[in-house]
Amino acid sequence: MSTTLLRLFGGLFMLIVMPSALCAPPASDAFPRLSDNTAGSATLEVRKVLQGQVDGMFVVPRTRQVVAAAGGYLWKFSDQGMLQDTLRVHGSLFTSGVVFTAEHFVDWVFTGSAQRKSYGAPVDGSALSHAEVVTALEQADVVEFGKSDDTTAWAYLWSNGQAHKMDLSRHIDKVDIYCHRRTHSAKGLRWKTTCFEGLPPAARAWVEVDPGSFANISDTQARVDVVGFDRRRFHLEEGLDGQLVGATVGAALKAMGMPGSLPGRYWFGDAHTRLRVGGEVVQFKAFVPLEDGEYRFMHNMRWWEPASTLPGASPWFSVHMRGYMEHKGEAELLRHYEKDIGLYVVRPRGVADVPAAMRTVPAWRPVFEGPVTRGAAVTGTVEFAAPPTDSTGQGETTLPAAHVWLRSPPPGRHVEGVQPPVPVDALWPALHQLPSALTVAWGQPWQEQEHTVVRIDLVRSETQEVLGRLLGGGASNAMKLADATRAPASRDRKDRSGADSAAARDPLELVVRVPDLKAPLDQGQVLLRSGRRQLPLLQARMTYVVQPVERADRQTSLPPASPPGTTALLQQLQTAVTEASSNAGAGLPDFLNKAQTLAQDATRAKVLATHVTAAYAQLINQFNRASDFVSSAALVRHYLAQVHPHIGHLTGDNSQTYNQGVIASQTLAFAIHSPPHRDLVDGVMAKLIGADFDPQLQTNGTLMYNLACHYALGGDKPRLLQSAAAARRLGKPRTQFMADKDFERYWEDAEFLQVLR
Known part of the structure; x- marks a missing residue:
């Protein structure tokens, strides 16, 4: 029977078997x-x-915590469902909840420490009988086993934050490192499970919830x-x-x-x-x-x-x-x-809500912007500034530090024939207190060449002042913060659930921007952002807590000494950026004049280059979003003629290079389709992209996408394929290419489609 006949017959068949259409009852609030x-x-x-x-759930009785396994992470909650911490699952995690390797162990599940710990003094179990070994093993809270060959075996014993290895070579025939226990999570998680003959398998430190x-x-x-x-x-x-x-x-x-x-x-x-x-x-x-x-x-x-x-x-x-x-x-x-x-x-009700009396600032969240950190999240711990005294003035209520993700892992690739991936992430609650410091981490402690922990200390007075400026209006900063903080509970619930309100569309964000994951920290930036407006926190201080090992033997380069008055000039520049962003007609000339003066100041150019370039990138990006391409074009022309010749060669700072890429990207975004501004495309391609540009080294996905558009319209297929491949690597979705008419002539091109896959 042909497919057509099958489908025709199927339609008749469905008329017979399908119940008559019924009107759905009205939805109820x-x-x-x-x-x-x-x-x-x-x-x-x-x-x-x-x-x-969700792949599994466990209970840790000694800490009254619930641990869920999902998306390659462990998620630690209080018994009432308040998210407290997360840990990326290590390949050596055992079903007992501890990471055991030959050299170290990680007992985060029970102690909260994600650091590798060394074993205590070894124990000789070969001198014990089988019954004596079982008795000794039963004294530990967690026991797992390992083998290295046909003659050597050992046990890992963990209790109260300490672990030891016991030599069991004499009893190697009793050790099973591939045994399987029937649990709900066993199939989905595939953690290591080991057994020892005669030892009861009952969990002592944590218990799986079926x-x-x-x-x-x-x-x-x-x-x-x-x-x-x-x-x-x-x-x-x-x-x-x-x-x-x-x-x-x-x-x-x-x-x-x-x-x-x-x-x-x-x-x-x-x-x-x-x-x-x-x-x-x-x-x-x-x-x-x-x-x-x-x-x-x-x-x-x-x-x-x-x-x-x-x-x-x-x-x-x-x-x-x-x-x-x-x-x-x-x-x-x-x-x-x-x-x-x-x-x-x-x-x-209200377990996780911050009481209104303790809300010192409007709802905000921390955000990380930087190169891809492979399959891992960028996590952080937020410390809060000392809260005000209570209504009676009898003292202060301390707030514990909050664990958050500053960026989720990149989405997994959908493999044909396999169920589509559903990204795993938490619904991170909004923060309502003024931050005093953040500790940001990417990589894992056992990834020595990638593990990085950075501490960012903020100055309370600057954070309050910049936050007040960002909120706008003529009231004092204190009044602005107080008014913005008084949000009714109903609106707060709508914001958390994604309702279309101004607060939900433009949440306050504390942005940590790192152009290079292993660069000196003077290249990083800390900003406060609301929608299209962003203001830097110039006094924020970044320091390494943990450096990747390949940089540990090198001195972190220090920023050049700033001549007197530099801080005041930076503040004037930022004021000019704010005025220009609010009113291009009135504020843009003053900004261009100040930026040109700073860029051509021979004594300060090296110190100010990053800030001046970032200011141009910020304003061009903002004007493009508002479709004010006349102002964007004025900025690009001025930058190429009066600024870039003086500071463009200062490329030792990756932040400088990154922001030049933003200027190039945003110029291509409007100029390739605008004949009056077509000369700007040639200008940025010659001066900001250049002949030595390597797509494989780029971290800006939008730049690579816009370059792909440029090459597609110009018919330069080799460079189109290189740029498209880099843009896909940096997260640009296939559907975006297939919906953009800049690529229409390549929609059926086999090589182009292969790059998108």
């Missing part, structure tokens, strides 16, 4: 979508704390009930062809007594769900199948109950990809509920 993050009851709230697929039924507390008691259902998609399991074969060949085989079931046909949609937790009922919409009159929560929702090991802990539930995408049509369903996939906690 009392049943919000899970991804809205507003579900709750009078005393409980349902909050999404982690998005993406997920249960989301729909039922027991066989006789329901946890949820559904009071409404919004039909959204009729699902044909195994696809249309499978349905036809099942209805013909499959039906005939069943009639002959063959076992098996016919392919499923059922609705997917939003179930208006009432969840009972203790004496409370919380309501929300969950995307589930309606199959044979039953709502099948079991297909993509699980219930996690750590309270069985940790009394008083909040319950959790998770939403995962239905059936792990093993049937036809699953990927088409994913778009309906992808935002809901993740881990949720059901906890008392």
